[in-house]
Amino acid sequence: MAKYNLIAFDLDGTLLVEKSSWNAIHEYFGTKPIARQTYDLYCKGIIDYKEFMKRDIAAWPKPLHISKISEILSNLNLREEAKEVVDAIHRKGVETAIISAGISLLADSVAKKLNIKHVYANELCVDENGFLTGDGIMRVDLMFKHLALIELVESLGLSLRECITVDDSINDVKFLQIAGLGLYFGNDDITSKLDIKTIKSLREILNYL
Numbered sequence: 001m002a003k004y005n006l007i008a009f010d011l012d013g014t015l016l017v018e019k020s021s022w023n024a025i026h027e028y029f030g031t032k033p034i035a036r037q038t039y040d041l042y043c044k045g046i047i048d049y050k051e052f053m054k055r056d057i058a059a060w061p062k063p064l065h066i067s068k069i070s071e072i073l074s075n076l077n078l079r080e081e082a083k084e085v086v087d088a089i090h091r092k093g094v095e096t097a098i099i100s101a102g103i104s105l106l107a108d109s110v111a112k113k114l115n116i117k118h119v120y121a122n123e124l125c126v127d128e129n130g131f132l133t134g135d136g137i138m139r140v141d142l143m144f145k146h147l148a149l150i151e152l153v154e155s156l157g158l159s160l161r162e163c164i165t166v167d168d169s170i171n172d173v174k175f176l177q178i179a180g181l182g183l184y185f186g187n188d189d190i191t192s193k194l195d196i197k198t199i200k201s202l203r204e205i206l207n208y209l
Helices: 011-015 021-029 032-043 049-058 066-073 082-091 104-114 145-156 170-177 202-208
Strands: 006-009 095-103 118-126 132-137 163-167 181-185 197-199
Touching: 006 011, 006 145, 011 095, 011 104, 021 032, 021 066, 021 095, 032 049, 049 132, 066 104, 066 118, 082 095, 082 104, 082 202, 095 104, 095 145, 104 118, 118 145, 145 163, 145 170, 163 170, 163 202, 170 181, 181 202, 197 202
Parallel strands: 006 095, 006 163, 095 118, 163 181, 181 197
Antiparallel strands: 118 132
């Protein structure tokens, strides 16, 4: 079996039960219809992901303090086995990372709980009083998550062959395929023609170490 030195996790729907941290906020504020329109524009290439983020943020009520976002996101649930699995990975001397097009506030919180050192996620900008400015800092493009992985791997002096990626979305197929091993956390019939494996539980990751 190949020697893997890094496991890069998606966040929403993978380490977390819920599929989208952005969607959780839209659901709370009743702005999901606007979010769907923005997503369609992004998928059609009419807007880029930075503009997508900006329009998502603009849909929320104003003024909006970051503490409210934190409160909403605190209701999202970590998978029951996540801590157990990540601890076991660390005991084997393997590095871990979160690479997510979700919100860094949540990604950083999960990383702290799981002792994950490396986090790539998108930041909500706030003013000196903690209110959202309407801007965001894009670190991970939804459809180009693999670029963040390449950046991380290079910074650690590793090769992509030494990486495992774990993700629940087939939209992230590049992220899954670019690694030495891609583990798709979902329906196996989708991956039958792709060079990636399917898992039904995070615990199955340990079978590859």
